[in-house]
Amino acid sequence: MTALTHSPMPAQVGLLAARAIKGTLRNPAQMVFPIVFPLVLLAVNAAGLDAATDLPGFPADSYLDFALAIPFMQGALFAALNGGQDLARDIEGGFLDRLAMTPLSGAALLAGQLGGALFMGLISAVLYLAVGVAFGVGIAAGAGGALVLLLLSLAISSAFACLGTFVALRGGTGEAVQGFFPLFFVLLFLSSAFFPRDLIEHEWFRTIATYNPVSYMVEGIRSLVISGWDGQALAQAFAIALIAIVGFLALSARALRTRLVRT
């Protein structure tokens, strides 16, 4: 009889989230790259594209202010990737089967899994905010805006983590998750993350960016940094994140049921 037998669901979630977080903390290399890489890219882009702020109609005086939203998105993507790979490893290594032998509920498994990714997402978001402020980025919406920014960032991390979980459960291998990862980046690069939508010259690119939900997530975060409280931008960002969470969670639950065929 395992310790999980009589655990209520919150305790099960706690156990699994703690395991996921411990796994992440014990492999610092796994944490360093996802946190440092977006910062390096931010620094490089801020210098490389600063000239763009001279264009008429560019919404910020410094490209750093404009681009600070990007690391939050990348941090969420990496958290999702790591979480997905951990889960895929559990599937490949048979650990998931071991969990299936316990009275663990599927919901607890998913929630615990997401807990690990959210922890990663939160740590990186706080760090990005601190680095941004340290380098002179003002949060236009103030301290309250900074809190909402972290909240939105967590919602976005959850959305991507749910997608990562789904891919892991469906694909069942680390390669499947890894292979899916570039798609995350395609979504980011083909959005308005690097340039304001109305200043994008090519019609086809502007159209893709307009239909790309990631644009609205980025614009939600960006609005808090460069323009203050923008109800519409925030509502769109939160709504898209929540829809993604609900949708991918439902898909994950279904994939989990297929994977954990228990009698």
Next chain:
Amino acid sequence: MTHERAIDVAGLVREFKGGVRAVDGIDLHVAAGEIYGFLGPNGAGKSTTVKVLTTLLPPSGGRATVAGFDVAREGAKVRASIGVALQDVALDPMLTGREHMRLQGGLQGIPRAERARRGAELLDRVGLSDAADRRSKTYSGGMKRRLDLALALLHNPRILFLDEPTTGLDVQSRTALWDEVERLARQEGTTVFLTTQYLEEADVLADRVGIIDRGTIVAEGTPAELKAQVAKPTVEFTPRDAGQCSIAAAALAPFGEPVAARRDGSIAVRLESGADQLADIVRALDHAKIAVAHLALHEPTLDDVFLAKTGRSLEGAADGGTAEEIAPPRRDRVAA
């Protein structure tokens, strides 16, 4: 063959980081055309020796020549003379059997026209013709081993190194591989250096056997010679009533010296005059009115040689076990 000794090793040492001596001053000589069985438990130093002899690892000390070439200084010449099938089959899952042959032919510098012919011939010989155009990732364990062997043979090497070639194979594949090794040595005069942890493999295949333990060679000779050194059969007896152990021991004492038994509550005796005494033993026990629960005659095996030389059983040695703790599987003749 121009070299009488295909492999000549003197004082060979291979030390790893932290001072671990995986090979600790071994001497061995393999004659041309001979099948040499290198026997030892996991971690004894077999694979390291093979890696040094095949130029995959430079030695830390001592001297070794293969096909007359120094492994440390004439690596390229050694490699041109040898074929190697390592313990972990080195195959590319993306390539088919035929493509492997083609690649290996190119690596070995075999003329293009000959590559295809020789590749097809070898695939046929190891029974892979039908699977030649399937990717190696679809092969079974036995098929992978056979492909690995075929690749090792592509350039007609004079000396063949096989590192635990049958580990993990089913009985049928194992027998097929033994047959091929035997054919290579007997018909083509190929020298075979074969490492194994299976007693039976060394016993059946090898002309001579070297037993390695903890980096040193503890015994060397033909299987028959080695067994003769320690070879007296033992009889092991378990009385039905455990209280009769001492009476039984007294009844068996005239037949030979007592040795450690493999079963609890048993008595074992090394028979002075061989297995012919078995009938006398049964009569003696009957005379002493001792009811028999189990009686077994153990023929000497290479494991007895290992046991005699190291104080441990070969099967248990890798885990640090002792003969008393681990009863090795044997080809026993159970008398009762």
Next chain:
Amino acid sequence: MTAAGTVARTRSVALSVAWRSVHNAFHNPAILLPSVLFPLFFFMAFAGGLSSVQNVPEFDYRSGYTSFQFAFICIQSAAFGGVFTGFAIAGDFEFGFARRLLLAAPNRSGIVAGYMIGAMVRWMFVLAVVFSAALISGMRIDGSLGHLLALLVLALVVSATSTLWAAGIAMRLRTMQAGPVMQMPIFILLFLAPVYVPLHLVAGWVHDVAQLNPFTALLETARGFIAGEPTKVALSAVCLVAMFTLVVGWARGGLHSAERAG
């Protein structure tokens, strides 16, 4: 073996290893696709999404932003192609296949040369795809055929250099987990060059670093070839020769390390 024989054997080994590298890439989409899609995607994202930046008054590249980015993608894909080959080498060591190569090859530098040739062939395929995409999206070429061939040679040397760099790491660490170690320095060098705008428009510390970065010269030369205005050709040639010489030594050390480890 005679000197001619040794050369023939080394060539045979190199061509065999290169054949396998190309064969595997074209038979396994998981290998080929990333090396094609990444550059193609970067090209789309940069040339498509950031082109307004050419409207900044001091942006003075005459052939347009698509050409400006094509030159970058050319160098970037060549460099990353080498890194992807490094992953494959590390995989060969991790999964034991490299032993077959080490055992069979009399002259083991032929193995490394083979990986290098394989990377170059694979990159040429990538280039063909990206070049087609660039032409379709209206890239302007002001340089002559000679200029384009010079660009090809430049990028091929970049590919060879980055392959040897990655091979040096792959053969020292012999695990696929070494991937980021191969990739990060190349990535940083590439992005600390004037990627989005000409050097004089790059701001802050990146400008200072970019001035010292050899990839800046390579990028400017590549862009100069497409614009038909060769720029800093001698400097780029010196940088390439120096980098190539360094990585030859680096890869040789890696090979020795792999040989020592068996």
